[in-house]
Amino acid sequence: QKEVEQNSGPLSVPEGAIASLNCTYSDRGSQSFFWYRQYSGKSPELIMSIYSNGDKEDGRFTAQLNKASQYVSLLIRDSQPSDSATYLCAVVNAGGTSYGKLTFGQGTILTVHP
């Protein structure tokens, strides 16, 4: 079992819809969770971080964390064609010497069509 799993997609949604991206992780002691966006041919950029159970909203983006179910998700409201990208879920595993080491899922390709 991979440590961080995502549905690789592609996920296709119409413009204006809600895109829902999901991620599960295996290390129950994980404390920090991140969503990165990566446009084709570019480097990943951080869009959301979440550390405690519940929802965290930032503009059109909402991250949701459920540590009991070991599940983290990203909702994108009013999806735009410019949101078309690969979305990477990343987790910092437990351990005092983690030094912020990220474990990434394989990424979900999102396509927003006009």
Add this chain to the structure above:
Amino acid sequence: NAGVTQTPKFQVLKTGQSMTLQCAQDMNHNSMYWYRQDPGMGLRLIYYSASEGTTDKGEVPNGYNVSRLNKREFSLRLESAAPSQTSVYFCAGRQGETQYFGPGTRLLVL
């Protein structure tokens, strides 16, 4: 403020050749990381440096070496390149909980 820079942007090697990928940051990061990205596999950590003068193995270190020359620079060396090392390589620096990535180096090993 250039952030994290990487050179070269693209490189073609023959099997058995060696090369060094360079990474530099001007954001005063203590921790720096090298990842490789292959299709369908996300990013995998090769090596990291928690602070100047220290380096540690990540998930996929075989075939690579690193040097943390000073606080700004963290290089990745392939001593004898293999086709399996064809990939896109990203360097990153960490500030707080956020990692900032360089633009990447595309490496093709023939």
